[in-house]
Amino acid sequence: MNSKPAVYSRVVIAGERSGCGKTTVSLAIMNALSRKGVRVQGFKTGPDYLDTSHYEARTGTKGRNIDLWMTSPRHCLEIFLRNAADAQISVIEGVMGLYDGSRPDNKASTAHTAKFLSAPVILILTCDGGAQTTAATALGLKMFDEEVNIAGFVLNGATSKESAEVIASVVTGKTAIPYLGFMPLDDRIALTSRHLGLSHAFEEPPHADKLSSEVEIASKSLDLERIEKIAISAPPLFPPDCGDPLYPFVPEPQSVRLAVARDKAFSFYYEDALEILSLCGCEIAPFSPLSEERLPAGADAVFIGGGFPELYCGELEGNVPMRDDLRNFAFGGGTVYAECGGMMYLGAGLTDLNGRRFDMCGALEADFEMRPRLQAIGYREVIAATDAGFFRVGDREKGHEFHYSTLSDGHAGDFFNITTSAGGASRGGMAFRNTVASYIHLNFLSSGIIKRIPARLKAVAEDGI
Structure with missing residues (x-):
């Protein structure tokens, strides 16, 4: 600029x-x-x-x-x-x-x-x-x-x-x-x-x-x-310097297909993050876990954001072909990234506030339960503890946490080292092969990782690394 x-x-x-x-x-x-x-x-x-x-x-x-x-x-x-x-x-x-x-x-x-x-x-x-x-x-x-x-x-x-x-x-x-x-x-x-x-x-x-x-x-x-x-009446603004912009000056050819869950159950995404991924080489392919039976053809990776899966438990459970396809994709080493409600969908089951349990994808060995009160809220900074999916050990990113569900066994995983804005420390996030999931909604705009994601997804899809 x-x-x-x-x-x-x-x-x-x-x-x-x-x-x-x-x-x-x-x-x-x-x-x-x-x-x-x-x-x-x-x-x-x-x-x-x-x-x-x-x-x-x-x-x-x-x-x-x-x-x-x-x-x-x-x-x-x-x-x-x-x-x-x-x-x-x-x-x-x-x-x-x-x-x-x-x-x-x-x-x-x-x-x-x-x-x-x-x-x-x-x-x-x-x-x-x-x-x-x-x-x-x-x-x-x-x-x-x-x-x-x-x-x-x-x-x-x-x-x-x-x-x-x-x-x-x-x-x-x-x-x-x-x-x-x-x-x-x-x-x-x-x-x-x-x-x-x-x-x-x-x-x-x-x-x-x-x-x-x-x-x-x-x-x-x-x-x-x-x-x-x-x-x-607002005064003029001075554009920032040209160093390390979020948006690439020249769009990259789209060389990797990223399936993004977008329907009534999953809708929590930052538009700028999706746009930057597209400009950096991802073809964004929306799909609906509620109404479609298969992942988009040729998908190299899957992103399931947060949302309200607890409101659509019956429909999600009833769409067995999609659950099977997503589980098989994850078990086959495909890259899957899920946040909050998306993680709940990847789990084995989800129990609603009435105590009824619904089968979910089973890509993660975890059961989730809805609670009547808020379980966590606030800003978080995470550091990846190991390699998985498009994350590399030491990757640092910021996000926020806000949810009413808990894991039935209380163990939130240990893929991320997590720090709150007030300085509290914890571990959280699950990883299996190239599947990564956590309660934290990552912004992906706080570091340069977003511009490296397409190349990393392509490497995993081609070489399994």
């Missing part, structure tokens, strides 16, 4: 806390601006597959992630600039509360991301408290770090325009933060959630009526013109 500054209109949507309506407001803004003919690119702060899945239906472009813990600042900037290049406005949805990030330093928080991208912030405040307390919350967030440019606020969950204006007048009077409108309580735009967060758009594509309602409500209740002006 060259060193000349470039103008990228952008705005960060931040929340006072988790569950305050960041996604509701972000989607409404993306949708309403897109309907006006504005080219919008959606980004999500942090490790998230669910929120980003809903961006495409509103903008026509795949949602992307910006994560300053898992990815270096230079590469985060490369990801942003590449994906924002064709957009007129980029909307960056935050994570948790404005200042909440990784432990112990809150790296990769919404505030950290906003300052890194020199992006103005629109603060989402809820209407479930009194006006004075809401104003005190906004004032505290503004004063906590005055380098964060809070350029406006939106009230979410208002019962009426009049009640929102009462709260807004107090907030503006105490903080001088401009009021940009409100989002009402309205079942027509409610988002469906479950234990891992929002329902994935792959499972529940937004109905046309919901999309139309979002536009109608946002156009009436939000000051979209002012929001556009705030995004346009």
Whole structure:
């Protein structure tokens, strides 16, 4: 990339806390601006597959992630600039509360991301408290770090325009933060959630009526013109230097076929990672463990990401031909990589919350059980302890862990040496021949390993090494 500054209109949507309506407001803004003919690119702060899945239906472009813990600042900037290049406005949805990030330093928080991208912030405040307390919350967030440019606020969950204006007048009077409108309580735009967060758009594509309602409500209740002006006010950004870019300057010929499980049960992938794999020599071949009986013809390797296999246990168990084909591929030395839900599918069986056990692929000697409470959450850094699949001993990568299941025998494996963002150490991950699986969703953008994966897959496929 060259060193000349470039103008990228952008705005960060931040929340006072988790569950305050960041996604509701972000989607409404993306949708309403897109309907006006504005080219919008959606980004999500942090490790998230669910929120980003809903961006495409509103903008026509795949949602992307910006994560300053898992990815270096230079590469985060490369990801942003590449994906924002064709957009007129980029909307960056935050994570948790404005200042909440990784432990112990809150790296990769919404505030950290906003300052890194020199992006103005629109603060989402809820209407479930009194006006004075809401104003005190906004004032505290503004004063906590005055380098964060809070350029406006939106009230979410208002019962009426009049009640929102009462709260807004107090907030503006105490903080001088401009009021940009409100989002009402309205079942027509409610988002469906479950234990891992929002329902994935792959499972529940937004109905046309919901999309139309979002536009109608946002156009009436939000000051979209002012929001556009705030995004346009963002200063120019300087592209990173040309050294070691994530994306290759010249695409490599596609010489290895990577089968990627993509359906309602398995949908957790970082779009940038898949795109880089494609540019570096992988032909991405999507397939469905739910509805197809065989792996894609000529597959050299298989990638099964996370998702919701626990919701489709019966269908996965019932598709015996696919389970047999995948198990035989793994037992024959084919490269298989699986994360979280994908690992559960590779196991011998999965027991749901009702105590019913379902047969899975049997490629791993492990049984999994769903639990009613969250079992693990947080950032992780892993180091491969030995060679297997496309991993080589010493390979280092970052990711995150978030799951409700456990292994029935409690032994999570020892393929990876794992360190948490807070410094805790453990072992985890299973390996059998060229099959590697763990609970950790790897980002694959924190090191140069992603550009070496296609060549490694080809070597395993050709030579069995």
